[in-house]
Amino acid sequence: MGIVWLPVLAFFVLLAYGLAVDLSLTLLTDAPDKGAVCLDGSPPGYYHRKGSTQPNKWIIYMKGGGYCADEMECVKRSFTDLGSSKKWPSTLSVSGFLSDDCTENPHFCGWSLAWIPYCDGGIYSGNVLHPVKVGTDTIYFRGIRVLDTVVGTLLTAGVSNAEHVVLTGSSAGGLSTYLHADRVRKMIPSNIPMHSLADAGYFIDAPNVNGEYVIQEHAKYAFNMQNSTGGMNQDCVAAYTKMNETWKCGLADYSYQYIKSPMFTLNSAYDTWQLHNTLQLGCLPPQCSAEQMKQFENYGKEFMAAVRPAIQSATNGVFIDSCVVHTQSTSSNSWKQFKVDNQTIEDTFYAWMTGNTAVYKSKVVDCAYPCNPTCSKPAISPDEVV
Template sequence: MPGLLTRSALATLVVGLLVYAVLPYIYPHYKLLPDLDPRAPSNTVLVPGELHDTGPEVNDSKFGESFARFFELGEGEETDEPVIEEQSSEETPELSDESEDSGESLNSTDVGYASLGAKLIVLSKAKAQKAGALCLNGLPPGYYYRPGWGLGARSWIVFLRGGEGCPTEKECYLRSKTSLGSVHKSRKWRRLGGIMSGDKQRNPEFHNWNGVSLIYCDGFSFAGDRLSPMVYNGTEMYSRGRRVLDAIFTDLLRSGMAGAERVILFGHSAGGLGALLNSDRLRRLLPPGVDFKLLVISFLQPKFPQGSYARGVKKLLQNMATIHNISGTLPSDCVKNYPSKEHACLLPSILIPLQSVAAFYVNSVYDRWSMGNLLRIRCEPNRCKKSKTRNKLQGWSAAFAEQVPSMLKPNDGVFVANCVTHMIALDDRTWFSTKVGGKTIAEAFGDWYFGRGYNHTHLDCFSLDCYPNPTCA
């Protein structure tokens, strides 16, 4: 009898495992919700950021390689040290496989979104065509939305994600086939983290705000306004980032943002550039009296003109400005100062001082993108053995420490940590844990935003001798 019971129990277990394994293939929409899935880590969060694509997996390295080619740099130093690798948060299982153009507007009363994540909203073809707002592949743009509730119902955070850009028609063609050039295969839901985390305990001041995350599909920082399409390999590509941004803001205004009291425009890397370039115009679209501020992540760079670095920056920015036709998006005062070199208005040292909207900047000293693409340094800063490389790193950090304060306006704030990541402040790990002077990014930003205290300049030690900051994720 015991043996029979054992065999019976074993048979039941085998059948159960087979059903569990086969059911998703028989019924494709069957998925355990993330919060109910015992296999999903409890702290897993899908956050806005370059490494978290909302469509098919993208090989980000190929875009980095194209940038390196435009910087006219070689293979970099030969080193036996490990290449700096970025560790991204594990993605939460998606809640739906469907990804059709919804053409719907958000409903700010549907607080059910808050517990599930942010819902994909894709502009209808009629709205997109009327506004001339198209992704690279010619399809309508979209965004993710999670409604606010309670005291946060009239406060908004709008995120512009990063993802570099395409400096040639060929690169734009390749990009148009990925989730950085279309919303067609985007997931229908995504989790929000960092400043948009819904965790009341960790994020008491912003957890219940309306959260919006735009899909970056235009090719260059929501800045292009090219009327005629680019053509490559018989395919048309559209650079309409400025119109995409305006069309989505118009959609948000019609659906609840018109009653906003506070709006934070939040951009990372290429999205940070987009936030700075478009801030004055977007502020004019908002109702009078709205408290409008910027949060800019991983955009700060010092002037560091060393040989091929300076030539590469010039060539890259010239190509970007030309093929995407960004003249109308650049600050008019800057264009007057650089009439024959408009691309100079894209440099942080020139663009940031011209900003009229108050901004809070968050950066790593040894930003991973800058290290790999601008300086071509592949080793961890504290493990680089060659004196030439160490001198270059020290020169970079010294320039950073000297120049960053002079870029900012009196009402700006800044947080720079001695880390090597490009993804700082984009997820719960970094937003709530990375510290400078005893304050986390979340605490420093909250103090600046709500006007608590007087010192909003949080600069870490910039020397190699104190790398890394022990709180770096």
């Protein structure tokens, strides 16, 4: 009998520890009744995978994908998966921190996962009451309603009885993690521990190579276009209202100091998206001139100065590396292999989240580029939307 059952036993071991289980899509078809819609008016939704061994522990992940800086960009986006749910696939595969492979992701592989697609173009923050006409097209700015509706649905789906919740996101989803952590914390019952991991979301207000503050101008316009004031951290809004600069609450380097809930910052000091879009460097090492390398190095110093509040926080966690990458948590390569002070992102985040820092520190900061031998070559093109 033992010999007969060995293949069956082996199958279930592989199921638990080796074979990835796809996430399944749930569209919230009644969300439009609450005004919660994507850019094109289609319903939002989420992907879900029930945890194999710890189903009452939840990761809530917010997808990234940049933002649209004006109405015409938003119209174009409304015909893509970043602005419409009409062509979202029924299933989804993930990796890194979100993986259910316990070899790849031993601490979190058994957790339940809710993966929220990004379809509002405004960092889940906009709230314009009426549809917006752009030529012959109609778009909607309802990001904060989308977030509230999806999280509210997740509460009824099991999060309200969770043992632990991690809120996370990458790129624009990482920025959204900073901006909305306190809001989500208030929605989740106070007896449930919640920690946040913001991946590649620490976008800073810095000039480009010509001294122009391009990102600042884009951020201002998008903030006002989407009527994002009510969708931001309200402590931040209150502080900057006095200076008529509430748009600053849409950038991490201004809003970070107002976050009350526990936050872990994961970022490269040489983030490829920021190098391309904020600095507008026009290259990535080693294909840079001597002058471009000086600008590259200076930007790294600017970033480190801007992220100092996170580094100096007495309670929050940090993993800042010098790898020339954008997002890192959702790639098994960077999640498991990139190291600072001989510890991985996974080691550092888990030590911080659990408070168990006897072996691994909860805060590590890398030396300047190109000192880190664990970094791979740039993982994406600098202008790729993630």
